[in-house]
Amino acid sequence: MLGAFKHIFTLPELRNKVLFTLGVLAIYRLGAHIPLPGIDPQALAEFFDAQSNPLLTFFDMFSGxxxxxxxxxxxxVIPYISASIVLQLMTAVVxxxxxxxxxxxxxKKITEYTRxxxxxxAFVQGWGIGIGLEAMAAPSGAPIAMSGGFTFQLMTALSLAAGTTFxxxxxxxxxxxxxxNGISLLIFAGIVAAIPGAIVQSYALLQSGEMSIFLALGLVFAALFMTAAIVFIERGQRKVPVAYAKRMVSGRVVGGKNTYIPLKVNTAGVIPVIFASSIIAFPLTFGEMxxxxxxxxxxxxxxxxxxxxxTGFFVAFIIFFCYFYTAxxxxxxxxxxxxxxxGGYIPSIRPGAETSSYLDSVLSRLTFGGSIYLSAVSVSPTFLIKYLSVPFYFGGTALLIVVSVGMDTINQIEAHLLSRSYDGFLTNRSGGR
Structure with a gap:
């Protein structure tokens, strides 16, 4: 593995790609600390310290x-995700x-519409946030918005829309x-950036006695178990055998080889969870207004x-988007x-419509299992908070996104290394995978 990291900086093309990605993530983290104009930072800090809203914590995690x-x-990138959901749904029906x-x-035109x-x-949501900030005040009574009115609301909407567009x-x-994937990596970076703070918070809770050592150890083992389970299932696949008949092409015999179609247990990846999280937030966002x-x-x-x-709607949306995005x-x-x-065919299955029906049947069963797995991982944090009194947002969606995006990124780097005849992270010339 150390050799693979060394090769990343040996290949100029891959080195430039990795450095460019790291540079963009650094810009993202810098922008996450540039405050909006007209906000009292002290009053804002007091207000959020007094809040214990799980929904706010969840979306604060997505924004780093x-x-x-x-x-x-x-x-x-929540507005981008919401716009993508709408456009993809419309693509299926319009x-x-x-x-x-x-x-x-x-x-390309659809991508333009999405932008x-x-x-x-983002402008509409930004205007709503501007209105909400005007009505908020710290527990001490200090207003969060130092100057309200139309100008403040417009400036807030324009600033937030510009930030999201950027x-x-x-x-x-x-x-x-x-x-x-750029959007996924931005979400990944925001979640990872919160890990040091969560560790410091956990240590402080242990020191004050608000969290027992047994609960802390249980959370560590739960995180390790969930990480191992996510890696195992994300790499799981059903290999559908495919045979190719021999045929003459330009006087040569070609074909006659056997291969397979790899069907992943979770073909849709982490997209259904992100989509479902965005939609399920609408009722609470509307209620807050x-x-x-x-x-x-x-x-x-x-x-x-x-x-x-x-929980019921969340799970239903995850299952729906698993099937929708897989299709x-x-x-x-x-x-x-x-x-x-x-000239390929699946043994014992006729080519054409029967092959399509067979693949659809196999993929539907795999997708059902994958959707149940995604649902179980995604709802686990809410049960930990509600029934085990875990004092912060733990695991679940965040862990799923971090592990899945991390695996996809490593796979892309490994594919680039292997295409240049270098050893990858998971392969070597002597032993394979």
Whole structure:
């Protein structure tokens, strides 16, 4: 493995990609500490210290702490994720967008629509945050917004929209010129940046006696177990055998080889969890904007993290997006058609429609197992907080994103190393994997 790290900086192309990615992540972390204009930082710190809102903690995790500090990147990439959800759903039901999605130039157009939608959504959310900041005050009574009114709201909306648009651009640059998926790496960086603070907080709780040593050790073992389980399942796959018939091409016999189609247990990756998290936040976000009445309080309680209604909808959205996103990234009809054109077939299965139906059946069963796994990992933090009184947001979604994005990034680096005949992180010339 040490040799693989050395080779990263030996290859100029890969070295430039890695350094570019690290540079972008450094810019992201710097922007997460640039405060919005017109905010009293002391009053803001007092206000958030007095809060114990799990939803706020969850989205503050996605923004790398920028939301809690109300900085330029407070919205993070959440508006981009929401816009992507809407466009992908519309692609599946709007014939015009579906046609565009099948053409490379058309996909560029859809990407352009997503950018516009992201900026517009970030502006609207930013305006809502501006209104909310005007109404907030620290426990001491000091207002968070030093000067309110239309000018403050407009400045807040423009600043947050600009921050999100810049993050979207940075993510696209990493995807194109760096290593890994840019948007996922930005979320990854925000979560990892919070780890030192969580360790310090845990130590302080141990020192004060608010957390027992047994609970702390239990959390460590739980984190290790969940990490091992995530790695095991993310690397799990079903190998569907494929045979190629021999045929004559330009006077030569080609084909006759056996191979397989690797179908992952979790084909959709971490995308369903991110999508579901964004959607499930809408009811609570909407409720926060309403005047507090007994009906609104009951609504907020029903959809509070840890409640059965919240958990039920969260799991349902994860399962839905698992199947939805898997259908987008793995089209069984196209795979079956490509096999037929190249003389390939699955033993005992007829080429064409029967092959597509068989692949769809296998993939559906795998996706169901993958969706249950994602749901179990994602809802675990809310149960730990509610039933074991864990005093901070632990594991689950954050751990899943960190491990999954980390594995995908390492796989990309390894593929680049192997393509240049170097040993990768998980391979060597003498022993293989």
């Amino acid at each position: 702490g920028a939301l809690g500090r109300v900085t330029l990147f407070a919205l993070g 014939p015009t967008l579906e046609k565009l999605n099948k053409d490379p130039e058309g996909r 516009y939608a992201t900026t517009g959504l 993050l979207m651009w940075l993510g696209e640059q990493v995807t194109e010129r760096g290593v890994g 309403l005047e507090r009445t007994p009906t609104v309080d009951m609504f907020m309680e029903l959809f509070a993290p840890g409640g059965w209604l919240y 987008i990234v793995f089209n069984t009809k196209d795979v079956a058609e490509n096999l037929r054109k190249n």
